[in-house]
Amino acid sequence: MSKKIAPAHYSAGKPLPLGTSTTEQGINFALFSRHCSGVTLVYTDNVSSPEQNSLCEIALDPVINKTGDIWHILIHDAESVNYYGYRISGESDLDAGIVFEPGLLMLDPYATSLISWRWGSEPPSRNLPRCRIVKDQPFDWGDSQPPKTPLADTIIYELHVRGYTRNPNSGVKHPGTYHGLSQKIPYLKSLGITAVELMPITEWDETDNRFFHPVTGEKLLNYWGYNPLSFFSLKSGLAADPSDARTEFKRMVKAFHDAGIEVLLDMVYNHTGEIGYDGITSMYRGIDNPIYYLLDSNDASYLNYSGCGNTINCNHPVVSDLILDSLRFWVQEMRIDGFRFDLAAIMSRGPAGSVLPDPPLLQRIADDPLLQDTKIIAEAWDASGLYQVGHFSEDPRWLEWNGRFRDEVRSFMRDQPDTTRRLATRIAGSSDLYQDEGKSPLNSINFVTCHDGFTLYDLVSFNAKQNYLNGEQNRDGENHNESWNSGEEGLDVSEEVLFMRQRRMKTFAALLLLSQGIPMITAGDEFCRSQMGNNNSWCQDNETSWLDWSLARKNDDMLSFFRRCITLRKKHRLFRRTAFFAASDHSPLDHDILWFDASGDHADWAPDRRELGFHLSGRLTAESDFFIIVNGSAHNQVEFSLPKTVPHLFQAQWNKIIDTSQPHPDDFVSIDQAANVSPEASIPVPPMSLVVIQGQPRNEVY
Numbered sequence: 001m002s003k004k005i006a007p008a009h010y011s012a013g014k015p016l017p018l019g020t021s022t023t024e025q026g027i028n029f030a031l032f033s034r035h036c037s038g039v040t041l042v043y044t045d046n047v048s049s050p051e052q053n054s055l056c057e058i059a060l061d062p063v064i065n066k067t068g069d070i071w072h073i074l075i076h077d078a079e080s081v082n083y084y085g086y087r088i089s090g091e092s093d094l095d096a097g098i099v100f101e102p103g104l105l106m107l108d109p110y111a112t113s114l115i116s117w118r119w120g121s122e123p124p125s126r127n128l129p130r131c132r133i134v135k136d137q138p139f140d141w142g143d144s145q146p147p148k149t150p151l152a153d154t155i156i157y158e159l160h161v162r163g164y165t166r167n168p169n170s171g172v173k174h175p176g177t178y179h180g181l182s183q184k185i186p187y188l189k190s191l192g193i194t195a196v197e198l199m200p201i202t203e204w205d206e207t208d209n210r211f212f213h214p215v216t217g218e219k220l221l222n223y224w225g226y227n228p229l230s231f232f233s234l235k236s237g238l239a240a241d242p243s244d245a246r247t248e249f250k251r252m253v254k255a256f257h258d259a260g261i262e263v264l265l266d267m268v269y270n271h272t273g274e275i276g277y278d279g280i281t282s283m284y285r286g287i288d289n290p291i292y293y294l295l296d297s298n299d300a301s302y303l304n305y306s307g308c309g310n311t312i313n314c315n316h317p318v319v320s321d322l323i324l325d326s327l328r329f330w331v332q333e334m335r336i337d338g339f340r341f342d343l344a345a346i347m348s349r350g351p352a353g354s355v356l357p358d359p360p361l362l363q364r365i366a367d368d369p370l371l372q373d374t375k376i377i378a379e380a381w382d383a384s385g386l387y388q389v390g391h392f393s394e395d396p397r398w399l400e401w402n403g404r405f406r407d408e409v410r411s412f413m414r415d416q417p418d419t420t421r422r423l424a425t426r427i428a429g430s431s432d433l434y435q436d437e438g439k440s441p442l443n444s445i446n447f448v449t450c451h452d453g454f455t456l457y458d459l460v461s462f463n464a465k466q467n468y469l470n471g472e473q474n475r476d477g478e479n480h481n482e483s484w485n486s487g488e489e490g491l492d493v494s495e496e497v498l499f500m501r502q503r504r505m506k507t508f509a510a511l512l513l514l515s516q517g518i519p520m521i522t523a524g525d526e527f528c529r530s531q532m533g534n535n536n537s538w539c540q541d542n543e544t545s546w547l548d549w550s551l552a553r554k555n556d557d558m559l560s561f562f563r564r565c566i567t568l569r570k571k572h573r574l575f576r577r578t579a580f581f582a583a584s585d586h587s588p589l590d591h592d593i594l595w596f597d598a599s600g601d602h603a604d605w606a607p608d609r610r611e612l613g614f615h616l617s618g619r620l621t622a623e624s625d626f627f628i629i630v631n632g633s634a635h636n637q638v639e640f641s642l643p644k645t646v647p648h649l650f651q652a653q654w655n656k657i658i659d660t661s662q663p664h665p666d667d668f669v670s671i672d673q674a675a676n677v678s679p680e681a682s683i684p685v686p687p688m689s690l691v692v693i694q695g696q697p698r699n700e701v702y
Contacts, residue, residue, distance in 0.1 A: 010058060013074035015067040018325070019110025019232075020084075020133060026076040027133065029084070031108060032069055032318055033288045035098050036090040038062070039071040042105055043084035047115055047128055055129070056080070057087070083115060083129040084108070088286050097290045097300030099281070107131055107283040109322055112232045112329060114203050116245060119162070119176070119237035120221060120541075123205050126282065137246060144254045146337050147262050148373055149194045151399075151442040151518060152576040155566060156264065157193040158450055159523035160224070160545065161201060161238050167546040174240035178252040185259045187552075191526065191559075192566035195262035195375075197340055199451055200225035201249075203233040204273055208280065209539055211471035220471060220539040224451065226342060227273040227308065229282060231326035234334075246334075253335050262337035264375060265330060269323050270346040270382065275309035276302055291318055294353050303353045305346050307383030314347045320361045328370045338375030340401070344392065345382040355386065359393075366395040375399060377445055390433030402430055402444040402517065409448055409511055410459070410482035413504060413688065415634040418607035423632075424595055427614065429516030431580045440578055444517035448508050449525055452478075454535045456508060456525035459483045460501040461491060466533030469540065477536030484634070491530065500688065506561050506660035506667060507630065507690040513565040514628065514692070516577050523547060526562040528555040557664030564668045568657075572623055574616050592617050600641035611638040611685065618695075625695040627654070631685040638685045642677075654679070658692035661685075671696075 013028045021028045029041055039060045046054070060071050075081050085105030092100050104126045107114065111131035115124045124130050165184060166176035172183040188196065206221045213220055225235065239245035256263050274285050284292035294303040294311040302310040313319050330336040341347065348359040365376060377399045380392035389403050405426045412419040425432055429441025437443075449456050454465075463485045467477045486500040487493070505528065512519050523529075524547045531537050537545045552559055569575045574592075581592045595603040596613040603612065610633035616626040631638045655674035660667055677683065677693050685691050 009076040011074045011076065012064050013072040015070035015072045017110075018070070018321075019108060019112070020131075022078065022135070023074070026074050026078045027081050028072065028074045029108075030070055030072040031086055031287070032291075033071060033088060034069040034291060035288050036088045036100060038087075038089040038102075039065075040087040040089070040102075041073055041075075041084060042087060042129055043075070043081045044129055045080050045082045047083045047124070047130075078135075082133055082135075084131050084133065085129040086287070095300060097293075097295040099277070099285055099289050101281050101286050104281065104286065105129060106281075106286045107230065109230075109283055109287070110232060110325070111230060112333070113246065114230060114233045114236070116236035116239075116242035118242055120206065121237075122207055126280075134246070139247065139250045141250075141254060141335070144257050146257055146335060146373065147194070147260050148337075149260075149262055151375070152573075152578050153570070154195055154262075154375070154518050155193045155513075155569070156195045156197050156445065156518065156520040157188065157191070157523060158197045158199070158266075158520060160199045160451065161235075162223070162541070163545045164523055164547055166541075167543065167548055169549045170547070171549060177238055177240040178245070178248045179240045182252045182255045185255055185261065188261060189259050191563055192570065193261065193521065195264055195337065196256065197264040197266060197520070199266050200228065200268055200342075201235050201238060201265060202228050202267070203230045203235050204228050205280075206237065206541070208273055211539060213469060214471050214473075215469070221541045222539065223541040223545060224538040226268050226538070227271075228268045229273050231267070231269065231322065232329055250334060257335070262375075263335075264338040264340060264377070265336050266340045266342060267327075268342045269314060270312055270343040271306035271308040271310050272312065276304075279309060291316060294349065294351065297352065305349065305353065305382045305384045305386070306343055311346055311349070311353070313351060315350055315356060315359055315361050320364060323361065324364055324368060327365065327374075328368070331370055331374060336374070338377065340377040340379065342379055343382045344378035345380055345386040345388045347378075348386075348388065348392070362393045362398065363395060366393065366397040377401065390430070391437065394437060396437075396439045396443065399443050399445055399518065401450075401520075402426075402433070402446055404433065405430065405444065405446045405515070405517070406448055406450075407482055409508070412630075412632040413508060413511075414482060414484035415610065415632055419632065420603065420609045420612045421605040423511075423612060423630075424603070424614070427511070427515045428581055428593060429577065435580050441516035441580060442518055442578060445520050446512055446515055446517040447520040447522070448512050449522045450520070451522065452536070454481055454483055454533075455522065455529050455531055456505055457501070457528045457530045458533055458535070459508075460486050460504045461489075461493075461530065462533040463489055464533075465535040467536050469534065469544070470536060471539070477534075481535060491532065502558070502663075503660050503686070504688045505558060507688060509562055509565055510658060510660060510690045510692070511630065513562075513569050514575050516575070516580075519569075521562070524551070527551045527559045557667075560664060561660075561668055565658075572618075572626075573621050574618055574623055574626070591615075592620070594643070596643050598638050598640045600643040602643075610636070611640065613640055613643075615643070627693040627695075628690065629683065629685050629693075630690040631687060633687050635687055637687060640683045640685050640691075642679050642681065642683070653696050654693050655695075656683075656691060657694050658690065660691075661689035 089102040113132040162176040165180035172180040236242035236245040380388040408422040613629040654677040
């Protein structure tokens with residue numbers, strides 16, 4: 001049992017800033033709680049074992065230690081405080097959603113570090129102080145600076161810190177850690193991406209999963225991390241040395257920056273790991289439940305727009321301040337370059353759950369002076385059906401995961417009718433979503449896959465999800481995936497089906513990387529990673545989710561194709577436009593893009609069309625012209641005639657550089673090795689394939 005000791009010398013302290021702050025007089029503690037009647041600070045200098053702990057408890061005086069709704073105290077003997085927590089007392093009122101558990105120690109919402117624990121082990125007892133005071137940890141950033149990559153040049157790569165190197169064949173020291181990820185920077189640099197988007201790295205309890213493996217009976221872990229305990233504290237279990245995770249993380253960020261790669265964080269501000277009233281109370285519920293969460297006005301039950309049991313009350317001023325302060329912390333202390341906001345549509349909801357016409361939090365994030373150099377990306381929907389893609393915010397700083405790009409490219413690539421017009425709109429930067437808002441193609445984060453759903457290889461290999469090992473009898477995960485197995489279900493298939501899958505993956509990659517907007521690649525897609533059909537691997541901390549690095553060697557042909565597509569995108573500005581294509585009357589000289597069908601006529605957008613060709617003009621930049629053809633038919637080859645209406649736009653020499661129907665290395669060749677194409681030629685485009693024809697650079701600008 002722990003024992004209580006006499007408190008150190010203390011005084012009233014001050015209400016701001018919230019959390020802890022070190023002064024010449026000692027350490028100041030400040031905590032917001034409106035509905036409680038008492039706050040007790042509990043601290044210790046050592047939590048090595050419960051038997052050795054000496055806890056000091058100070059009940060704060062509401063007359064001396066309270067200003068407004070903020071409780072505060074200054075401990076003068078700073079050496080006596082290394083770990084702390086709060087007991088919050090008051091009269092619970094379930095009808096009003098007021099819940100206090102004074103027998104447990106609550107975490108500080110502003111704690112920038114928690115007591116460390118290794119991945120997969122039980123977290124420290126809630127009867128002990130778990131917030132850690134960070135003292136004297138200077139870090140030498142040297143001359144390292146954030147890359148500040150322009151949006152037009154950005155290529156995002158989404159990954160899970162643990163899963164990226166956890167496989168024993170990853171070839172790194174300390175696999176599954178920040179240190180291990182740092183060792184993959186040369187690979188990422190060679191791939192050509194400019195930013196890594198890290199799935200959640202704020203502290204969560206991976207052991208809070210209630211499901212078990214249906215075969216082994218083993219308890220599954222909350223592997224993904226979309227169940228935050230804290231918005232400030234780094235996940236210590238992802239460090240090689242959990243006791244010094246912050247230093248390891250900063251070294252990783254510095255190494256990425258020195259390589260010219262930005263680091264973006266996936267932040268979960270829509271719910272917390274406290275789940276519902278039957279969940280574990282660790283912080284927000286026990287401090288001030290009606291402030292931090294959206295509650296039903298009738299029975300105080302949680303409004304569950306997140307699908308995870310609770311919903312953060314994002315637009316309450318206290319909660320908005322908390323979110324802004326945490327973003328500033330990651331930028332100022334950790335030098336993070338940007339954020340992706342999970343289920344960000346929730347951030348537009350008011351206290352009753354209704355959608356606000358002008359959500360103050362969204363504008364505060366966009367206008368915050370400290371965040372002006374960061375990229376801010378919204379997943380512009382929530383789990384209750386609110387879908388805001390294209391109108392998430394009027395502020396052009398907000399970028400959006402473009403779910404329409406994902407769905408409509410997938411639909412075209414599974415031979416669905418009436419999809420060519422929608423595909424053209426996505427290729428051209430989704431003007432239907434962003435142009436009327438005064439934005440640009442760069443507001444669109446284009447993706448075909450992400451962590452949530454099939455991998456690229458599974459997208460072309462499965463018609464139905466295979467989530468049985470998640471322990472929920474295959475009920476979890478998305479049922480409507482717009483996937484097609486290419487002719488046979490699963491991984492053990494004929495050579496003919498394998499070849500079709502390779503072709504389709506390359507076509508997906510080319511469409512993603514040659515479309516207007518900012519592309520995002522999911523880690524491992526570039527070398528055909530599979531999750532065996534599991535499209536919701538949130539609880540699979542095993543080979544299902546870990547990247548198999550042997551595939552990078554086995555499927556080096558696909559990896560090479562991705563690399564060359566990225567290089568092509570970087571080399572030619574007409575794939576990275578900062579403005580939408582101007583309207584054209586099909587004049588052969590006054591256009592940036594024109595669309596055609598297989599006959600060489602201007603596209604008629606008929607529902608039965610499965611082919612689409614488009615001409616990209618380099619007239620404004622003295623670059624090469626490109627003619628790109630894609631065939632979404634699953635069975636029929638298209639003989640594509642180049643347009644006769646604009647023959648003089650075609651330079652003296654055209655070369656076919658990409659043909660996704662061909663095996664490596666003929667699928668992508670350099671222009672000096674590519675076959676010449678006559679403007680009079682008919683170009684064969686097999687099912688599910690894409691062809692790129694490049695013209696020699698112009699000698700004049702029209």
